[in-house]
Amino acid sequence: MREVNPQKSEYKIFFEKNKKWFVPSVITAIIIVLFICLMPVYLLQETQCAVVTLFGKPVREVTNAGLHFKVPYIEKVNVLPKTIMEWGGEVRQFPTYDKRMILVDTTVRWKIKNPIVFFESLSTVNNAMLRLDNILDSASRQVVSQYPFESLVRDSNRVNQLDERTIELLLQQGFTKEDLVFPEISLGRSDLSTEMKIAAEEELDKMGIEIVNFWVKKINYIDDNLKSVYESMCAERQKIAQTYRSEGEKYREKKFGEIEEKTKEILASAQEEARQIMGEAEAKATEIYSKAYNRNESTREFYEFMKKMEAYRNIPENVSLVISTDSEFFDMLKGY
Numbered sequence: 001m002r003e004v005n006p007q008k009s010e011y012k013i014f015f016e017k018n019k020k021w022f023v024p025s026v027i028t029a030i031i032i033v034l035f036i037c038l039m040p041v042y043l044l045q046e047t048q049c050a051v052v053t054l055f056g057k058p059v060r061e062v063t064n065a066g067l068h069f070k071v072p073y074i075e076k077v078n079v080l081p082k083t084i085m086e087w088g089g090e091v092r093q094f095p096t097y098d099k100r101m102i103l104v105d106t107t108v109r110w111k112i113k114n115p116i117v118f119f120e121s122l123s124t125v126n127n128a129m130l131r132l133d134n135i136l137d138s139a140s141r142q143v144v145s146q147y148p149f150e151s152l153v154r155d156s157n158r159v160n161q162l163d164e165r166t167i168e169l170l171l172q173q174g175f176t177k178e179d180l181v182f183p184e185i186s187l188g189r190s191d192l193s194t195e196m197k198i199a200a201e202e203e204l205d206k207m208g209i210e211i212v213n214f215w216v217k218k219i220n221y222i223d224d225n226l227k228s229v230y231e232s233m234c235a236e237r238q239k240i241a242q243t244y245r246s247e248g249e250k251y252r253e254k255k256f257g258e259i260e261e262k263t264k265e266i267l268a269s270a271q272e273e274a275r276q277i278m279g280e281a282e283a284k285a286t287e288i289y290s291k292a293y294n295r296n297e298s299t300r301e302f303y304e305f306m307k308k309m310e311a312y313r314n315i316p317e318n319v320s321l322v323i324s325t326d327s328e329f330f331d332m333l334k335g336y
Contacts, residue, residue, distance in 0.1 A: 017213070018235065021155065023049050023107045031213070036236045040070060040071070040072045041067055041068065041070070042067075042068055042069075042070060042077045043066070043067055043068075044062060044064070044065050044066060044068065044079070045065055046065045046082075047081060047082055047083045048079050048080065048081065048082055049062060049063045049079075049080050049081075049112070049115050050062040050068075050077050050078060050079050050080065050115070051077075051078045051080065051115050051116055051118075051119040052070060052075050052076070052077055052078075053075065053076050053078060053119075054071075054074060054075055055074070056076075056126075058116045058119055058120060059075070059254050060116075061115040061116050063115070069144040078119060078123075080112055080115055080118065080119070080125070081112065081125060082111070082112065083111065084109050084110070084212055085109070085110055085111065085125070086107065086108070086109055086110075087107065087108040087109075087110060087129065087132045087136065088108075089106060089107075089108075089133055089136060089137060090108045090134075091103050091104070091105045091218075092104055092105075092140065092141070093222055094140065094141050094144040094145065095144070095145055096144055096145065096147065096148055096149045096152065097145060097147050097148050098148045098149055100149045100221075101221075101224075102144070102149065102152070102219055102220065102221060102222065103218075103219070103220045103221070103222055104140055104152075104218075104219055105216070105217045105218040105219075106136065106140055106155055106196070106214070106215065106216050106217060107215050108132070108136055108211060108213065108214050109212040109213040110132070110209055110210065110211050110212060111209075111210055111212060112208060112209065112210075113205075113208055113209060113210035114208035115208065115209065116208070117206070117208030117225060118207060118208030118209065119208075121206070121208060122207055122208075124207075128207070128209065132204075132209075135200050135203055135204060136196075136200050136214075138200075139196045139197075139199035139200040140196050142199055143192055143195045143196045143199060144192075147187065147192060147334075148185070151186070151187055151188065151192060151293045152189055152192060152216070152219050153189065153190070153219055154185055154188055154189065155188035155189050155190055165300050169243040169244070169247060172243065175327060176278055183275075189216060189219075192216065193214050193215055193216050194214070195214075196214050197211050197213075197214035200214070220324045229330065289303065295309055
């Protein structure tokens with residue numbers, strides 16, 4: 001007699017009791033799994049757009065954010081950015097119209113204008129960046145080669161003009177009038193950036209790309225010429241500085257001469273005035289002494305005695321004095 005497995009019997013009893021809802025539940029679970037795997041819906045963010053392809057061929061574009069439907073398995077959603085993107089190419093070496101080799105650094109802001117055309121032409125943003133390298137560099141080279149260096153570094157004909165005195169000093173230092181005249185330009189740096197944008201737009205429009213902005217960030221000489229240009233600029237600035245220093249030295253010497261002449265005039269006038277004042281003072285003193293000592297014979301003799309004593313006092317020390325017999329100094333010794 002065959003034994004019966006109790007566990008299998010329990011499964012059989014459970015299935016018989018619940019077979020009415022068990023089969024629908026399994027079918028529902030399978031449908032849910034298939035729905036999740038096939039995903040007939042997709043979600044786009046505000047910064048995204050999409051190109052829906054049917055067996056690899058674009059059939060429609062979706063630019064609105066939100067939840068959208070597709071045919072599972074048959075249709076494929078290719079998501080693309082809807083934001084403004086930046087292209088910053090490498091610094092390139094271009095020749096100008098006047099045969100100067102310069103380094104040009106440009107940057108571009110761009111966006112996808114037509115998603116279907118973009119997808120058919122380039123498929124991905126990485127491919128677009130590679131194409132932008134070639135197209136934008138070619139446009140930059142084309143425009144730079146048509147204009148002189150001054151048009152690339154200036155934006156207008158408004159420049160700082162030198163005053164007549166500075167021009168005269170520079171001419172004395174060896175500059176020519178041609179060196180001091182700035183050439184006029186027909187287009188400036190901003191206008192050339194616009195021309196570069198126009199030159200690239202025609203080809204990029206065929207790829208569904210729109211250029212928002214095109215800027216020339218930096219322009220410089222190539223490394224081979226940069227050192228000589230800096231040295232030339234330094235030499236010119238030093239020459240100009242020496243011109244101003246020479247002019248300053250001349251001005252200083254002129255002013256020192258004027259000051260010295262003025263000082264001599266003031267000192268001469270002061271000395272003349274001092275002599276006049278001292279003469280007047282001595283005359284006044286003499287008048288006072290005369291009035292004081294000319295009262296009688298004794299006062300006059302005393303005055304003469306005091307004058308002789310004062311004269312003796314003014315004789316320098318260690319000096320031998322030779323007195324003749326008719327000298328007034330000898331009269332003082334007669335009575336002794």
